[in-house]
Amino acid sequence: MRKLLEANLLRLRKTHLFWGSVLLEIAFALFRVYTSYKDTQVGYEITTDEILFTYIMAAGLITAVFTSVFLGTEYHDNTIRNKLAAGHSRTAIYFANFLTVLIACLLFTAAYIVTALAAGIPFFGFLTLKTDIILTTFLGTLATSAAFCALYTLISMSSSHKTTSAIVCILLFFFLLCASTYVAAMLDAPEEHTVIEMVNGELVSHMAPNPKYLQGTKREVYQFFFDFLPTGQATQYVVMSAKPLLMSLYSVLTAAAASLGGIAYFRRKDIK
Numbered sequence: 001m002r003k004l005l006e007a008n009l010l011r012l013r014k015t016h017l018f019w020g021s022v023l024l025e026i027a028f029a030l031f032r033v034y035t036s037y038k039d040t041q042v043g044y045e046i047t048t049d050e051i052l053f054t055y056i057m058a059a060g061l062i063t064a065v066f067t068s069v070f071l072g073t074e075y076h077d078n079t080i081r082n083k084l085a086a087g088h089s090r091t092a093i094y095f096a097n098f099l100t101v102l103i104a105c106l107l108f109t110a111a112y113i114v115t116a117l118a119a120g121i122p123f124f125g126f127l128t129l130k131t132d133i134i135l136t137t138f139l140g141t142l143a144t145s146a147a148f149c150a151l152y153t154l155i156s157m158s159s160s161h162k163t164t165s166a167i168v169c170i171l172l173f174f175f176l177l178c179a180s181t182y183v184a185a186m187l188d189a190p191e192e193h194t195v196i197e198m199v200n201g202e203l204v205s206h207m208a209p210n211p212k213y214l215q216g217t218k219r220e221v222y223q224f225f226f227d228f229l230p231t232g233q234a235t236q237y238v239v240m241s242a243k244p245l246l247m248s249l250y251s252v253l254t255a256a257a258a259s260l261g262g263i264a265y266f267r268r269k270d271i272k
Helices: 002-014 016-040 055-076 079-085 090-124 131-158 162-187 216-228 230-238 244-266
Strands: 192-199 202-209
Touching: 002 090, 016 055, 016 090, 055 079, 055 090, 055 131, 055 162, 055 230, 079 090, 090 131, 090 244, 131 162, 131 230, 131 244, 162 216, 162 230, 216 230, 216 244, 230 244
Parallel strands: none
Antiparallel strands: 192 202
């Protein structure tokens, strides 16, 4: 598998798609710094910590496009068939591709972090969070990235058409994003809300229990899905309200399940 990975990384270095993705992450980091700076002009207090982990959400979308196109090209150019003819196993091909995508995602992340720190520190100062919090959160985002990459690799290696793969990967990201956004909204519902009633011809407002407020087991189930979904994890990392160890475990399980399912299908797939 080492030779496969080396060949993939060589192709990665030469592809315009990879460098375009890196530039996109750099542009996103600069945009994040700029918008945060504008917020300070109207009275908001912003620290460099608050812009540091925003990359994880952008990486989820950028990697969806990159993975589907990069791996889809292998089908289009008959590269996978040539690798099989050269004697490489399907398992080795699959995991070499997964690792290549993961490495690319980590490089996207590095591009964002370096740019955000270089541009953010002059405006917002040095990081204020404790080192252990920054480290565990960073490792947690890497685990989430691995979950994203595993899901996108599963889709891209299962389809011989890169256009189809790209559409499905992007739709998956937005589906997960919508699902986690809905779950977050349900979890954020207040315990009480304002009710306006007509009493003796006058409008009277008072606080009453909110029927949408989640309690007990139902709240635990919603919280589980918010912690389990990669986009739910990304949302929590962005606002630094995450539980890195628990969510990292969920990400590892997601990546493992997607990889095992993907290789099981790829080993039976008819490579035309």
